[in-house]
Every structure is written in structure tokens, then in C-alpha cells.
Amino acid sequence: MKLAGNDILIQSLIKEGVEYIFGYPGGASLHIYDAIFKQKEMQHILVRHEQGATHAADGYARATGKPGVVMLTSGPGATNAITGIATAFMDSIPMIVISGQVQSHLIGTDAFQETDMIGVSRPVVKHSFTVDHQSNIAKIIKEAFYIATSGRQGPVVIDVPKDLTNPVDLFEYKYPSEVNIRSYNPPIKPEDSQIDRAIEAIINSKQPVIYAGGGTISSNASKELFELNSYMNAPITNTLMGLGVYPASDKNFLGMLGMHGTYQANMAMHHADLIIAIGARFDDRITNTPEKFAPNAQIIHFDVDHSSVSKIIEADIAVFGQVKDSLQAINSKLRSRLSEINDSRLDAWHKQIAEWKEMHGLDHDLYKNNSDDGPILPQAVVQHIYHASNGNAFVTSDVGQHQMFAAQYYHFDEPRKWINSGGLGTMGFGLPAAMGVKLAYPDEEVICITGEGSIQMCIQELSTCTQYKLPIKIFNINNLALGMVKQWQDMNYDGRHSSISYEDSLPDFTKLAESYGHVGIKITKNSQLKSGIEEAMSIKDKLVFVDIYVDPNEHVYPMLVAPDGSLKDMWLGKGEKT
Amino acid sequence: MIEERQLTLIMENKPGALVRVVGLFHQRGYNIESLHVEPINNFKPYKFIEDELDTKFSEGEISRLEIKTTVDDPLMRQILRQINKLIDVIAVSGNEGTYLKGVLRDENLL
Numbered sequence: 001m002k003l004a005g006n007d008i009l010i011q012s013l014i015k016e017g018v019e020y021i022f023g024y025p026g027g028a029s030l031h032i033y034d035a036i037f038k039q040k041e042m043q044h045i046l047v048r049h050e051q052g053a054t055h056a057a058d059g060y061a062r063a064t065g066k067p068g069v070v071m072l073t074s075g076p077g078a079t080n081a082i083t084g085i086a087t088a089f090m091d092s093i094p095m096i097v098i099s100g101q102v103q104s105h106l107i108g109t110d111a112f113q114e115t116d117m118i119g120v121s122r123p124v125v126k127h128s129f130t131v132d133h134q135s136n137i138a139k140i141i142k143e144a145f146y147i148a149t150s151g152r153q154g155p156v157v158i159d160v161p162k163d164l165t166n167p168v169d170l171f172e173y174k175y176p177s178e179v180n181i182r183s184y185n186p187p188i189k190p191e192d193s194q195i196d197r198a199i200e201a202i203i204n205s206k207q208p209v210i211y212a213g214g215g216t217i218s219s220n221a222s223k224e225l226f227e228l229n230s231y232m233n234a235p236i237t238n239t240l241m242g243l244g245v246y247p248a249s250d251k252n253f254l255g256m257l258g259m260h261g262t263y264q265a266n267m268a269m270h271h272a273d274l275i276i277a278i279g280a281r282f283d284d285r286i287t288n289t290p291e292k293f294a295p296n297a298q299i300i301h302f303d304v305d306h307s308s309v310s311k312i313i314e315a316d317i318a319v320f321g322q323v324k325d326s327l328q329a330i331n332s333k334l335r336s337r338l339s340e341i342n343d344s345r346l347d348a349w350h351k352q353i354a355e356w357k358e359m360h361g362l363d364h365d366l367y368k369n370n371s372d373d374g375p376i377l378p379q380a381v382v383q384h385i386y387h388a389s390n391g392n393a394f395v396t397s398d399v400g401q402h403q404m405f406a407a408q409y410y411h412f413d414e415p416r417k418w419i420n421s422g423g424l425g426t427m428g429f430g431l432p433a434a435m436g437v438k439l440a441y442p443d444e445e446v447i448c449i450t451g452e453g454s455i456q457m458c459i460q461e462l463s464t465c466t467q468y469k470l471p472i473k474i475f476n477i478n479n480l481a482l483g484m485v486k487q488w489q490d491m492n493y494d495g496r497h498s499s500i501s502y503e504d505s506l507p508d509f510t511k512l513a514e515s516y517g518h519v520g521i522k523i524t525k526n527s528q529l530k531s532g533i534e535e536a537m538s539i540k541d542k543l544v545f546v547d548i549y550v551d552p553n554e555h556v557y558p559m560l561v562a563p564d565g566s567l568k569d570m571w572l573g574k575g576e577k578t
Numbered sequence: 579m580i581e582e583r584q585l586t587l588i589m590e591n592k593p594g595a596l597v598r599v600v601g602l603f604h605q606r607g608y609n610i611e612s613l614h615v616e617p618i619n620n621f622k623p624y625k626f627i628e629d630e631l632d633t634k635f636s637e638g639e640i641s642r643l644e645i646k647t648t649v650d651d652p653l654m655r656q657i658l659r660q661i662n663k664l665i666d667v668i669a670v671s672g673n674e675g676t677y678l679k680g681v682l683r684d685e686n687l688l
């Protein structure tokens with residue numbers, strides 16, 4: 001079959017099973033948009049800013065496991081997307097970003113809307129391609145999808161000069177059935193010898209902790225993780241990126257660890273004799289001071305990426321490979337050695353952890369206090385949302401105190417339900433990400449827990465939600481300030497609140513939402529909290545924006561003491577340290 | 579120990595491949611002491627790679643890159659692993675060994 005470049009591009013995406021393209025058109029992508037117009041298999045979602053397109057595609061990818069697809073024009077269209085590409089890169093999310101480019105003969109001449117997109121995006125992509133000829137388009141698309149979705153996943157940029165998508169010149173098109181990139185070999189099989197060493201360590205440990213992160217979710221290995229711990233019966237903690245990969249309601253779950261992790265999770269990590277890191281990368285928000293990290297622990301590290309192992313914390317036993325494969329391998333060996341695992345070996349350890357939890361664990365019953373006396377606690381807001389949504393909604397979030405409260409108080413029992421920018425910490429992520437999730441799962445509840453600072457970074461997407469009728473629920477935890485920055489200023493700068501406030505210039509968010517055709521609900525008193533949240537959840541066919549005025553002085557605790565602290569050094573309240 | 583070390587890479591001779599390697603050094607804060615790159619015309623020493631990858635190299639297709647950098651052991655290992663992840667890199671070697679097909683061999687084969 002002979003097709004023009006623009007049709008080859010679009011037909012190739014259809015062949016990859018793409019349902020949605022998130023994008024924004026312009027001069028360099030006009031031919032491509034004409035090809036989009038002529039087909040029916042994929043829907044193009046017109047966002048209001050290219051950053052929104054990348055986050056929406058990212059949300060879609062996190063929720064489904066399939067790559068999100070973004071379409072951009074050259075120059076400003078492409079550069080507007082960089083934040084979203086970097087967000088996906090830091091969290092290893094599969095994404096295909098197609099950027100229009102000026103015509104081949106104009107490249108390098110500072111042509112109108114020319115930017116070196118390959119150069120600008122290089123540090124934040126897994127790989128990138130420049131299309132050099134129409135007859136290579138199909139092969140490049142095939143390779144891009146393969147690279148984005150294999151090994152340690154990530155975003156791939158494809159830059160397409162406009163002349164190579166012109167509708168006039170026709171070329172032979174056949175979508176390749178196979179892909180072979182000789183210099184790229186992502187799947188590695190776990191080594192038996194390392195698995196055996198890991199099993200010895202597990203059997204001999206008295207104070208083990210499993211520490212599972214986002215890589216376990218990318219690898220779709222939550223079932224295997226659960227099986228592993230059914231043999232080990234060990235305390236288990238998840239990173240911010242890993243929440244949901246192990247059921248939060250399980251008795252062995254310690255909650256999140258790290259900067260704002262629970263007391264028991266951080267204490268257990270610090271005192272462990274064995275840490276089993278699974279698809280997690282010892283980020284600085286997890287380790288605190290690396291030299292003081294878990295002084296007595298042997299480390300087993302399961303990861304698909306060699307460069308993540310022994311980068312920050314030296315691993316004693318390293319199991320390379322897809323986490324799912326590695327866990328299957330260790331599970332099948334463990335199954336035959338169950339008699340060697342002494343059931344009572346961890347009794348003292350579990351008892352110690354229960355004591356820690358009793359002493360300084362989070363209070364999950366704050367929502368029961370409905371008295372109007374005090375201001376609304378942001379923690380209680382999340383608890384109400386959790387109960388009103390039966391704990392099984394998709395929850396996206398932004399960045400700040402509200403994000404940490406969401407992570408601490410919404411208990412995720414399934415993977416891919418908690419959607420947040422962990423690595424880059426991108427304010428503005430929550431709303432567009434929720435759009436991507438809602439498009440993927442129209443019948444599921446999709447909630448965005450945000451702050452009045454973050455929501456304003458991509459608030460234009462409220463218009464996109466009107467256009468495509470996306471009835472997501474937005475809960476704006478409104479503390480009238482850049483709360484997380486303010487918290488640091490309170491704690492480290494004697495309360496000098498430098499540039500964190502805009503109290504007198506905030507919009508009336510409910511009216512703003514209404515002007516887009518959405519429903520707005522304002523909550524200012526504790527007595528309105530439960531009913532207001534329940535009312536929002538009962539509205540199924542419209543986007544609801546719930547603006548909740550909370551205590552502006554609340555801090556997130558626990559919080560690791562830095563610099564120079566270990567994981568057992570935490571602030572537990574204002575002026576209260578471990 | 580911090581000392582000067584050499585890394586050797588065999589990579590696809592594609593536009594943008596070199597800058598990815600150089601960019602990685604900058605991005606991760608490693609220093610480049612010296613750098614030499616040229617296309618490979620004699621494939622004899624790389625027959626084992628052709629066999630391993632089940633491929634045949636042809637003229638102008640691949641290049642050899644040598645980089646000198648002054649780092650300690652753990653950092654050298656980290657650099658090797660980061661370079662190994664670059665899609666256009668076929669093989670990379672240094673004192674830790676050689677990465678080929680994403681797997682580490684103990685000897686320096688390049």
C-alpha cells in the first residue's frame with residue numbers, strides 16, 4: 001500500500017493500538033492533523049496547553065500501563081511540553097511524544113518556530129528519533145513504542161520535519177511486525193545464584209523489611225509481591241511511587257516511608273537487619289543521610305536498571321531483571337523451602353513494630369470530629385474523601401502538603417490507582433492527569449486532590465473537561481498559601497514567609513468552575529465537610545470542583561530531620577522531635 | 579581510588595549518538611579529560627560482537643569512542659552503567675568489565 005508521510009504516521013499509531021492522542025496543533029503539524037481528521041479509530045483530545053497534553057497522556061499511561069501519546073507542533077508547542085516529558089522520565093512512565101519540526105531544508109536557519117527539540121529534550125527522554133525519510137516513519141514508530149515500553153520504561157520523542165508529512169508524495173507502507181534494535185537488549189533474566197543468596201538472607205533474617213517502589217507497579221508485579229510476602233510475613237512499606245502495589249489494608253503494611261513516611265515505616269527501615277528493595281531506587285527523599293541509612297541492614301535489591309543498583313546505597317545482593325520475572329523466580333524457589341521459614345522468627349520484630357505504631361502512628365480517625373469549633377483539618381478532608389469514595393477511586397494529586405496528606409490518609413489497596421508526580425514533583429500535574437485517567441476509565445471514580453497553588457498551574461484544562469465531558473472530582477485543599485514552602489520557612493527560616501502568599505488575589509474557584517459549566521461547592525466549616533464531600537461524590541455526570549478552606553497553619557508530620565539526620569530522626573509535631 | 583581511567587565504546591554511527599554520550603557526562607556531573615571518536619573500518623577485532631548480536635557491520639555504520647575521565651571506582655561503575663543504557667551504544671568497557679547486550683562480562687573486551 002502506498003501512503004503519504006502523514007498517513008503513514010497516523011496509521012502506524014493505530015497499528016500500535018492507540019486510543020487517544022493528547023495534543024495541540026500548529027504550522028509544523030498541519031499535515032499530521034489532516035491525517036488525524038481523516039480517520040476514526042483514534043480520538044484526538046485538544047488540550048489548552050501542551051503541558052496539559054503531556055500530563056494527560058502520563059495519567060493515562062500510569063492508570064492503564066499503556067504508553068500515552070502526545071502530538072505537538074514545533075517551537076513553543078514542543079518546549080511547552082518539556083515539563084511533562086521530564087515528569088514522565090523521572091517516574092519511568094512510557095510515553096510517545098511526536099513533535100512537528102520545520103521543513104528539512106530550513107533546519108538550522110533559525111526558521112519561524114524552529115527549536116532543536118531533540119537537543120532540548122535530550123536529558124529528559126529515554127531516547128529520541130528524527131524522521132529522515134517517509135519510508136522510515138513506520139519503523140521509527142515501532143521502535144519508539146518498543147523502547148518506551150520495555151526495560152526501564154520512559155518517554156520517547158519523535159521529531160518530524162513538516163515536508164516529510166506532506167500529503168503529495170506517496171511511499172510504500174507496511175507496518176513492521178517485528179522490531180530488532182541490535183544495540184538495545186532490555187530484558188535480562190535474573191541470575192539463579194543471586195536468587196539463592198536472597199533466599200538464604202530471607203530465611204536467616206530476624207528483622208526484615210520489604211521496601212517496594214514504582215518499579216514494582218511498572219512491572220505489574222503486585223500479585224507476585226503479595227505472594228512473596230505470604231511466605232515471608234514481613235513488614236512492608238511502599239514509596240510514594242509504590243503506593244497501592246501492596247494492599248494498604250493488609251496487617252503487614254507499614255504505610256509510606258521517607259520524608260513524610262510513617263513513624264513505624266521509618267523506624268522499621270532504620271532498625272532492619274535485612275531490607276529487600278523491589279523496584280525502588282533509594283532516592284534522597286527515602287534514605288535521608290545515606291551514610292546513616294539502615295546501619296545494620298543487609299540489602300537485597302531487585303531492579304531492571306543496573307544503574308539504579310548501588311548508586312546511592314551499596315547492595316549486598318543484586319537481582320537484575322524485570323521485577324515480575326525476578327519475583328516469580330524467587331517465589332517458585334521459596335515455595336519448596338517453606339519448612340525452613342520459622343513462623344515465630346519474626347514475633348519480636350512484629351511486636352516492636354506494633355509498639356512503634358501505637359506510640360506515634362498516624363491518627364486515621366480525625367474525620368470523626370465534626371465540631372465547628374476549630375478550623376478544618378486537611379488530614380480529615382482526605383479521610384472523608386477516602387470513606388466517601390469507598391477507598392477504590394483513582395486519585396491524582398499535585399505537589400505540596402495536600403499531596404502528602406493524600407498519600408498518608410488515602411489507603412490504596414490496588415496498584416495504578418494513586419497517580420502522582422513523585423520524582424520531579426510537578427505542580428500542575430493533578431488535573432490533566434485526572435483527564436487522562438478518566439478517558440481510560442470512564443466508569444470509574446476519578447478524584448484530583450490538589451492545592452490552590454498547584455491547581456492554578458494547569459487550570460486552563462477545566463475547559464478541556466467541559467469539551468470532552470469529563471466528570472472528575474476536584475478537591476482543592478485551600479490553605480491560602482504555598483503550604484509546603486511555608487512549612488519549610490516555619491521550620492528552617494524562623495517563620496519568615498517569603499513569597500508564599502496570594503490570599504487576596506485568589507479567584508472564587510467555585511464561580512470559576514461554574515463559568516466553565518462545572519459544579520462548584522464551597523466548604524468553610526467542619527459541619528459542611530462530610531455532607532459537602534458526599535454531595536460531590538453523588539454527582540455523576542458533571543465535573544465538581546470542591547473548594548475546601550482548611551487550617552492554614554497545619555504542617556505535614558512526620559518529617560525527617562535534615563541535614564545529617566537518619567531515618568529514625570523525625571519531627572513528629574511542631575517542636576516535637578524523636 | 580581516584581585516578582584517570584579509560585572507557586571504550588562501540589556505538590552506532592548515527593547523528594546525535596555522540597552528543598548523547600557527551601551530554602550524559604555533563605548531566606551527571608562527570609568530567610571528560612579527553613575524547614577520541616572515529617568510524618570503524620576494520621571489523622576483525624569486533625567479530626565477537628557481530629556473532630553475539632547476530633549481525634554484520636558495514637562500512638561507516640559503527641564508531642569507536644574513547645573517553646578518559648578521572649574518577650573513583652564506584653563512580654566509574656555508575657558511568658559504565660549509565661552509558662550502557664544509551665540506546666545507540668552497542669558495547670562499553672572499562673575496568674569493571676564490558677557491557678554487551680545489557681549484560682556485564684568480567685573482562686575488558688574492547
Ligand SMILES: Cc1ncc(C[n+]2csc(CCOP(=O)(O)OP(=O)(O)O)c2C)c(N)n1
Nearest residue numbers: 399400401402427451452453454482483484
Ligand atoms: C512547578 C513547580 N514549581 C514549584 C514547586 C515547589 N513547590 C513545592 S510544593 C509548593 C507549594 C504548593 O502549594 P499548593 O499547591 O497550594 O499546595 P500546599 O502545599 O499548600 O498543600 C511549591 C511551590 C514545584 N514543586 N513545582
Ligand SMILES: [Mg+2]
Nearest residue numbers: 451452481483
Ligand atoms: Mg496551598
